[in-house]
Amino acid sequence: xxxxxxxxxxxxxxxxxxxxxxxxxxxxxxxxxxxxxxxxxxxxxxxxxxxxxxxxxxxxxxxxxxxxxxxxxxxxxxxxxxxxxxxxxxxxxxxxxxxxxxxxxxxxxxxxxxxxxxxxxxxxxxxxxxxxxxxxxxxxxxxxxxxxxxxxxxxxxxxxxxxxxxxxxxxxxxxxxxxxxxxxxxxxxxxxxxxxxxxxxxxxxxxxxxxxxxxxxxxxxxxxxxxxx
Numbered sequence: 001x002x003x004x005x006x007x008x009x010x011x012x013x014x015x016x017x018x019x020x021x022x023x024x025x026x027x028x029x030x031x032x033x034x035x036x037x038x039x040x041x042x043x044x045x046x047x048x049x050x051x052x053x054x055x056x057x058x059x060x061x062x063x064x065x066x067x068x069x070x071x072x073x074x075x076x077x078x079x080x081x082x083x084x085x086x087x088x089x090x091x092x093x094x095x096x097x098x099x100x101x102x103x104x105x106x107x108x109x110x111x112x113x114x115x116x117x118x119x120x121x122x123x124x125x126x127x128x129x130x131x132x133x134x135x136x137x138x139x140x141x142x143x144x145x146x147x148x149x150x151x152x153x154x155x156x157x158x159x160x161x162x163x164x165x166x167x168x169x170x171x172x173x174x175x176x177x178x179x180x181x182x183x184x185x186x187x188x189x190x191x192x193x194x195x196x197x198x199x200x201x202x203x204x205x206x207x208x209x210x211x212x213x214x215x216x217x218x219x220x221x222x223x224x225x226x227x228x229x
Contacts, residue, residue, distance in 0.1 A: 007037030053079035
């Protein structure tokens with residue numbers, strides 16, 4: 001049975017949508033607060049999300065943006081706003097559909113079924129979830145080549161990203177500067193291993209709360225570096 005999350009602050013509307021969806025054999029969860037709805041969407045698995053635009057605490061645009069950073073779950077955005085700019089913005093943030101209130105509950109059910117069928121076909125065709133490495137507040141999206149520190153995205157150069165990813169994928173292993181230089185720069189180190197030190201320093205500035213007491217990338221004096229878990 002497919003699970004549907006409705007994030008809607010107007011409870012009467014949410015319950016009407018729920019009734020129609022349950023008649024079509026869907027399991028439906030309702031959340032009326034934006035922040036609580038986002039938390040539920042991120043922590044649990046849903047097959048589709050019906051997301052109202054105007055919500056308390058955090059609006060539908062921001063919820064959609066944050067969900068899209070981590071999940072490909074189909075999102076139908078609903079709103080009383082008829083402006084094209086809102087529709088364009090919602091779809092631009094990754095919503096799969098945009099419905100303007102008032103709408104027929106049966107139309108909503110039809111669109112839910114259509115999006116679920118489309119998503120299942122895409123998954124069946126071999127589209128995979130992004131390859132993610134997560135360690136103590138650091139999330140490295142290898143597929144999108146993006147890094148998040150406690151939920152905040154940080155910008156990394158190509159080599160900084162490659163070096164951080166390599167260390168994070170080999171935790172508690174001590175690598176010499178020569179080994180890291182050869183692995184990341186794909187060449188023998190000939191007087192250039194200082195490049196590793198510089199890149200480690202830049203990475204620490206982005207991921208460590210206190211660079212003088214690093215919690216992630218540890219210096220092993222006389223040997224090299226290791227990523228602690």
